[in-house]
Amino acid sequence: KAGVTQTPRYLIKTRGQQVTLSCSPISGHRSVSWYQQTPGQGLQFLFEYFSETQRNKGNFPGRFSGRQFSNSRSEMNVSTLELGDSALYLCASNLHDRNTEAFFGQGTRLTVV
Amino acid sequence: AQRVTQPEKLLSVFKGAPVELKCNYSYSGSPELFWYVQYSRQRLQLLLRHISRESIKGFTADLNKGETSFHLKKPFAQEEDSAMYYCALGGSNYKLTFGKGTLLTVNP
Numbered sequence: 001k002a003g004v005t006q007t008p009r010y011l012i013k014t015r016g017q018q019v020t021l022s023c024s025p026i027s028g029h030r031s032v033s034w035y036q037q038t039p040g041q042g043l044q045f046l047f048e049y050f051s052e053t054q055r056n057k058g059n060f061p062g063r064f065s066g067r068q069f070s071n072s073r074s075e076m077n078v079s080t081l082e083l084g085d086s087a088l089y090l091c092a093s094n095l096h097d098r099n100t101e102a103f104f105g106q107g108t109r110l111t112v113v
Numbered sequence: 114a115q116r117v118t119q120p121e122k123l124l125s126v127f128k129g130a131p132v133e134l135k136c137n138y139s140y141s142g143s144p145e146l147f148w149y150v151q152y153s154r155q156r157l158q159l160l161l162r163h164i165s166r167e168s169i170k171g172f173t174a175d176l177n178k179g180e181t182s183f184h185l186k187k188p189f190a191q192e193e194d195s196a197m198y199y200c201a202l203g204g205s206n207y208k209l210t211f212g213k214g215t216l217l218t219v220n221p
Contacts, residue, residue: 003156004156031207033208033209035209042199042211042212042213042214043209043211043214044211045208045209045210048207055206055207056207056208090157092209102159102209103159104156104157104158105156
């Protein structure tokens with residue numbers, strides 16, 4: 001069974017640009033969550049989707065957005081990139097509609113220069 | 114509000130010694146507590162969760178609602194236990210709140 005797949009693994013962008021990250025959950029998993037991981041703040045919740053509906057959003061500016069498709073794949077978008085957006089972005093998928101065991105991808109390392 | 118505190122950023126023990134990684138939480142509802150582990154160059158993975166009350170790789174954790182704690186314990190640490198450990202709290206709002214993590218180093 002394939003794990004959670006995130007693409008791309010690494011990205012370098014310039015301030016002001018926008019970026020789209022992709023996440024393919026484990027087959028059959030309908031819940032997808034996104035987290036930002038930085039050395040200073042640790043793991044912070046961005047948003048969660050279930051059956052194409054965003055059910056919760058973390059305390060991030062509106063520049064951070066996401067969506068989920070009918071096949072449960074998810075994308076997150078960050079517009080007008082800032083240096084502080086440099087982080088590891090992790091996607092997690094969950095079989096159930098509650099936070100039971102979340103399976104994480106390897107992450108996308110975003111560097112903003 | 115959900116909050117998870119892991120007071121130790123770093124913990125170093127010798128092989129064969131007992132290890133305890135501390136976790137305290139704050140949550141007004143009925144919490145679901147987890148320990149996640151990240152070995153070097155590997156993805157974050159679930160180690161154990163309080164609801165299953167199982168022991169994984171010799172680790173156990175007991176939820177103490179009175180002290181709002183969920184400490185992770187192992188009686189005899191092994192070198193392969195060296196990793197980053199995160200305590201996480203799941204509520205009814207479909208998100209996990211993580212502590213800042215504890216880097217465990219087991220010395221030979």
